[in-house]
Amino acid sequence: MLRLENVRKRFGDQEILKGIDLVIENGEVVVIIGPSGSGKTTLLRCLNFLVRADEGNLWIHDRKVNLAAADRKTILEVRRSTAFVFQNYNLFRNKTVLDNVTLGLIKGRGTARGRAEEIATAALEQVGMKKFMARYPNTLSGGQQQRVGIARAVALNPDIILFDEPTSALDPEMVGEVLDVMKGLAGDGTTMLIVTHEISFAREAADQVIFIDEGVVAEKGQAEEVLAHPREERTKRFLRRLLPDSAA
Amino acid sequence: MGKLFDFDFLLEAFPKILRYLPVTLEITFVAMIIGLVLGLGIALSEIHNIPVCKQLGQGYVAFIRGTPLMVLIYLTYFGIPLMLESLNRRFGTGFNTNAIPPLAYAFVALGLNDAAFNSVAIRSAIEAVDKREIEAAHSIGMTALQTFKRVIAPQALIIAVPNLGNQIIGLIKGTSLAFTVSVIDIMASARIQGSRGMRFVEVYIDVAVIYWVVCFLTGKCAALIERRLRRSELTAPDEKTLEKNDIYERNV
Ligand SMILES: Nc1ncnc2c1ncn2[C@@H]1O[C@H](COP(=O)(O)OP(=O)(O)OP(=O)(O)O)[C@@H](O)[C@H]1O
Ligand SMILES: [Mg+2]
Secondary structure, rough: OOOEHHHHEEEOOOOEEEEEEEEEEEOOOOEEEEEEEEEHHHHHHHHHOOOOOOOEEEEEOEEEEEEOOOOOOHHHHHHOOOEEEOOOOOOOOOHHHHHHHHHHHHHHHOOOHHHHHHHHHHHHHOOOOEEEEOOOHHOOOHHHHHHHHHHHHHHHOOOOOEEEEEOOOHHHHHHHHHHHHHHHHHHHOOEEEEOOOOHHHHHOOOOOOEEOOEEEEEEEEEEHHHOOOOOOOHHHHHHHHHOOOOOO | OOOOOOHHHHHHHHHHHOHHHHHHHHHHHHHHHHHHHHHHHHHHHHOOOOOOOHHHHHHHHHHOOOOOOHHHHHHHHHHHHHHHHHHHHHOOOOOOOOOOOOOHHHHHHHHHHHHHHHHHHHHHHHHOOOHHHHHHHHHHOHHHHHHHHHHHHHHHHHHHHHHHHHHHHHHHHHHHHHHOOOOOHHHHHHHHHHHHOOOHHHHHHHHHHHHHHHHHHHHHHHHHHHHHHHHHHHHOOOOHHHHHHHHOOOOO
């Protein structure tokens, strides 16, 4: 189980996260939705210390980590039990696909190269990118790059994978291949926290949906419940804008 | 009346001048190492905002940028013995300032000069590395040092190579001032040959040709290195051959 408690973050005089709480069970897929600028990315980044929260706690492995005050060693430990899939893939451009995936294993986890390559090959196979493992990222399509990004995260076998709008930068015809990979992971019981605007994906794959608006959790619950029968007015408005022709 | 231009003299002097090329190359090499190490240090202290070091570095770069190389050479030539002498007086140390070989002044002056310009090139190269890749490295649990070694440095190097190549070419040309502190390099040797035969155009053509060839080759080397480093941005290996062999080339 992973739990966030009272996460707060301000940039300048703007309060972006105003005390976020959430609980993610092992094997659960949690989707975060919300308007642009509501703080979704900031929340994921705080969890992984890419941004330093002003306040808040993270429970991971029954261990309490202070997001605002953790030391370097703790940060490294949290990062080594989580993984991040970025909107713009963020692959290492000077490394082959295989090396992109093994780097975290070898350097971050201290895995021996041979073993790391086995794990990486399996992860690439899982996302359908094994035959591209000698390629460099800039020779791949966006969808292929993002699948490598997912393999890089999966190979680390983290407690949770954080996805920040993994399909937003993709051409529409490539969105499906990435979502399919993610559905596969969900089926395998991977714990995932996903920020996305893909409502139909959320409906299909998510256990829990959280609607964040202006830095607070405005509504949360079972995916079907929140997406099909939202209680809050702002959730309804958001979903109506996202799916103009839906009944929501 | 004698000849205006003596081509035979030019040819005879050439090997005599060329014999001192190793000295020129030695100054270049040592000053380059000093320049790279110190330049990297200054660049890192600025990027990481290390107090005191950063300000010292910035002041240093500003000072060097506004100081002609010739002045810097004289400053080291006269300044270093002065400093050592004052240490001798204050602490009773026994530095023998006369024992300092002229080459040492050339190393120091050119190295210090090079460091300032390198630091600018190195810093902008490091800052040009995509921040998103750095975040990705952090997200997979790499330490700051690992990130620097594996992600930042290799890419910054590619970006910096053309600039550093030009820097080295400047350095090679700068060594031609070392004769002012009585280093015998190709320039000094040309001057000696010239006054011996009272023919100067000939020897300076010789020395110009040598500088030109060395700089040309240096430029070629830099371009070659850059191309090799950039191979990751070249086209992908042929899919078919890959599948057939089921092997992959590794960038070691
Ligand atoms: N490093 C930063 N410095 C200053 N302001 C920032 C920074 N990062 C984010 N913000 C601000 O915080 C707010 C929330 O940003 P965030 O990226 O978390 O939103 P989001 O919910 O992910 O939006 P989107 O759906 O557009 O990705 C925005 O107003 C943004 O301008
Ligand atoms: Mg975002």
